[in-house]
Amino acid sequence: MPASxxxxxxxxxxxxxxTFVLPFITIYLTRRGYSVPQAGLAIAGYGLGGLGSxxxxxxxxxxIGRKNAIALSMVSAGLLTLALWRATSLAAIYPLMIGIGFSGELHRPASGALIADLLAPNQRVTAFTLYRLAVNVGWAGGLALGGFLAERSFALLFVGDAVTSIAFGVISLVALPHGTRTARHEELHLPTARRSILADRGFLLFLSSVLLAGAVYAQNVSTMPLHxxxxxxxxxxxxLLxxxxxxxxxxxxxxxxxxxQRHERLRMVxxxxLLIGLAFxxxxxADTIPLLVGMxxxxxxxxxxxxxxxxAIAADRAPVHARGRYQSAFGSMFGIAWMLGPILGTTVYAWSPTVLWAGCGLLGGGAAVLPLAARRRPAPVHPAFDGAGT
Known part of the structure; x- marks a missing residue:
């Protein structure tokens, strides 16, 4: 595994x-007197910004290269998080949540593309696993700490979130490579990224599946804390959960x-x-600690x-010159899910939690069918690209 x-x-x-603010923003806003749907709109604003990013x-x-994109993302997210801490009205909170969603998620396509740049296809699942492992070690420690801090001072959540975001931006500038960079004139003889994506029907089915599952997953920071x-x-x-x-x-x-890795990838997706839908x-x-732990x-x-x-599927199906944009298409599904999931979830929850959780199960089932259909549509062959990374 390369040092980078x-x-x-x-x-x-x-x-x-x-990452303290997003998981606790529903509780923070409702404690300040805002309604559940208003809090849901704030999270949806994050999703809208994330979609744009x-x-x-x-x-x-x-x-501009992977490291510059990551640094721009993280430093701007940290500064906007500090501004959100001082916001006192929904007129300020909603635009700031959109801005944090945009800047905070801007690094994801660059991170995914950098992994694709650095690793061969047969190493990418392992690399993405280690990337997730790093993220989840931080998530495990951060959320436990965040719950502890939230009981004492929400100000600590905002400051801590901002500082760690800016720290990642500095690490990126100092120690990461640019990865593959292209100029528009270098791609004139190649199909556009948009045309390549639209021609790959299997990839479109796969993206639809990610969207449905992402809408279910988004309930973990919108309606699950309310439950x-x-x-x-x-x-x-x-x-702690x-x-x-x-x-x-x-x-x-x-x-x-x-x-x-011993099984076909789309089957595993x-x-x-299916398991995510069943869990929600x-x-x-599930209203006792043992059942919630099981969930x-x-x-x-x-x-x-x-x-x-x-x-890894998103990385493997991308032509070299458009790896970042394929990661964008993949990540956009989460952005749409984070925009629609909290709005629909909090609205339905306020009306009937039973309907919401049953709907999550149905969406999970639909998200399981689409990758199976995608298996019958192999990726098209992409023309070669000779661009260099630095």
Missing amino acids: AWVLFGGSFVNRLG QMAGGLLADR IRDAGYSATVYG QSLNGITVVLIELPVIAWT ALGH ATLLF VLVWTVGEMVESPVAA
Whole structure:
């Protein structure tokens, strides 16, 4: 594994360790007197910004290089998080959440493209697994710490989140390579990224599956904390349950990935999406700590089965000159999911939690069918590109 890959993993760990604000923003806003749907709109604003960043981030990574895109993303996200801390009205909170979503997610296409630049196809699932491992070690520690801090001072959450974001930006500038960079004139003889994506029907089915599963997954920071609150538990319990997700990934993801690599990739994506849908459907009856722990474990296994494999599929199907933009298309599905999932989820939850959790199960089933259909549509052959990375 190249040293630059380990630097990327380490910087991602630092950033995720301080991801305090997003998981607790629903609780923060409702404590300040805003309604559940208003809090849901704030998270949807993050999703809207994230969608925009995915559309722009891949092209930015392909043009200015991976490390510059990551640094721009992280430093701007840190500064906007500090501004959100001082915001006192929804008129300020909503635009800032959009801005944080845009800047905070702008690094993802660059990170995914850098892994594709640095690693051969047969190493990418392992690399994406290690990347996720770094993220989830940070997630496990950060959410447990965040729940503890939230019980004492939300100001600490905002400052800590900002500092760790900026730290990742500095690490990127100092220690990461640019990766593959292209200029527009170098691509004149090649199909555009958009044309390549639209011609790959299997990839489009795969992206649709990611969108559906992402809308279910987005409930873990929008309506799941409300379910836990309404069951009579504190923010600390929610933070510990979320950290269980990261701890489980740390402990068993590598053996899980060793098993998934013996199976066809799109089948594994289907299995993972099905498990995620089933996990959230259990919130129809899961209102005790043992049942909630079980729900988190099922969701986590589903995530471990599908996530590294899905990221590798997006990298493998991309032509070299458009790796960043394929990662953008992949990440855009999460942006759309994070925009629609919280709005629909909080609205439906306010009306009927039962309908919401049953709907999550149905969406998970739909997300499992689409990758199976994609198996019948192989990737097109892409023309060669001779651009160099630095």
